[in-house]
Amino acid sequence: MSLVANTAPHLPYLRRFARALTGGQKSGDAYVVSVLEALVEAPESFNADNDPRVELFKAFCQYWNSVPVNLARTEYDPDELQGTARRLEAITPLARQAFLLMAVEDFSASEIAYVLGKSESEVAGLIDQAGREIAQQVATDVLIIEDEPLIAMDIETLVKSLGHRVTGLARTHAEAIEAVEAHRPGLVLADIQLADGSSGLEAVNEMLQSISVPVVFITAYPERLLTGERPEPAFLITKPFQPETVKAVISQALFFERRAGR
Template sequence: MSIAKEIAPHLPYLRRFARALSGTQASGDAYVVAMLEALVLDPASFPTGLEPRIGLYRIFLRMWSSVSLNTAGTPVAEISRNPAERNLEALTPRPRQAFLLRTVEGFSIDEVAAIMDVPAAEATALIQAAGQEIAEQVATDVLIIEDEPIIALDIETMVQELGHTVTGIARTHREAVALVASKRPGLVLADIQLADGSSGLDAVNEILSSIDVPVIFITAYPERLLTGDRPEPAFLITKPFQPEAVKAAISQALFFDRRAGRKAA
């Protein structure tokens, strides 16, 4: 199969990625076209030994990074139209690339490393750096709903390492609702099975009936949420979890939250 046919299915997604990097669809498309024209002139430049999608993104980033303006930390062109784009604008270039590849394009850490042509550890560090930079922009108050003290402490530490403030740790439905009444959070991290037999899901639903706040579920029972019977959560982490996964989910939830950039009242 020709390179053209192999990469064709992935071009719409590359356009999305290029648009996020450059700030406008017109600018992103111009970079994609330039890459394709260069590839037509020199097909042998396409990376070998990689899946077509990974190779496509690698050659695009190689071209993107060859333009000094794109690696100098200059604000992304015309990227102030919504909060998520303003958050993206403030990220330094390499962490921005890694963050978008991981959270928007859905590549694994190993795939991000292959695209950026760096070791997996460096790719992880770049994504974590993006998380730190996002936290500096949208540092917020976080409510943790978790009945296991050790797990709650681990989550609290991760939240604080990202620069956020923990307003409280609730072990029951009642405690969660009371904490929200006393201090409105900007993010909720919730288990679904709590100490007194109450439901974290019910607690979250009650909280969402009074305030609009992003929620990340961290649970050993994901099947209870992934039923298809009702709107499923955008952010769901399965126990046992990796700290990097929790930190990435926190950064992603705040990055795309429409209120991002305002500290919770």
């Protein structure tokens, strides 16, 4: 299959990534064109035996990172940061790439490692770094709805490690509603099955009738949410979870300011 045929289906996604990475449509598209021209001149650099999507993004990141100014971090006053594009510019360049590849383009850790020429542990570190830098911009108060004390403690530790504040721990539907009434959170992390047999999903639905807040469900029962019969949550983590996954999804939920479907 030709280089054009291999890459064409993935170009819209590469343009999306390039625009987010560079902060503008014109600059992003210009880099995409330059990368394609470089591939045409040296087609042997494109591994046709590998996933063409992965190879295309690898070629782009290699080209973008070869320009020294692109790897220089720009310092911003947090009060001046407005909009997703501006917040992206404030994230260290390599961490920004890893975060976008994970959060926007849905690459796996191993694919991101290949694209960026890093190890998987280095990629985890970059995404963790992006999470901390995002928290510097959008640090918020977090309500944790979880009936297992040890799991709640683990989640609280993860949340605090990113720079956020845990202002409520609830084990039941009633406690969750009371916590929201006492202190409005900027993020909710919720289990589905709670201590007294009540539902974390119902608690979240009740909250969302009066406030708009991003919600991440962390549950051992994902099938109760992924039924296709009603709006499904944008952010869902299955137990047992990996700490890196929780950190990444928290950062993603806050960064893009998306609200979970009820």
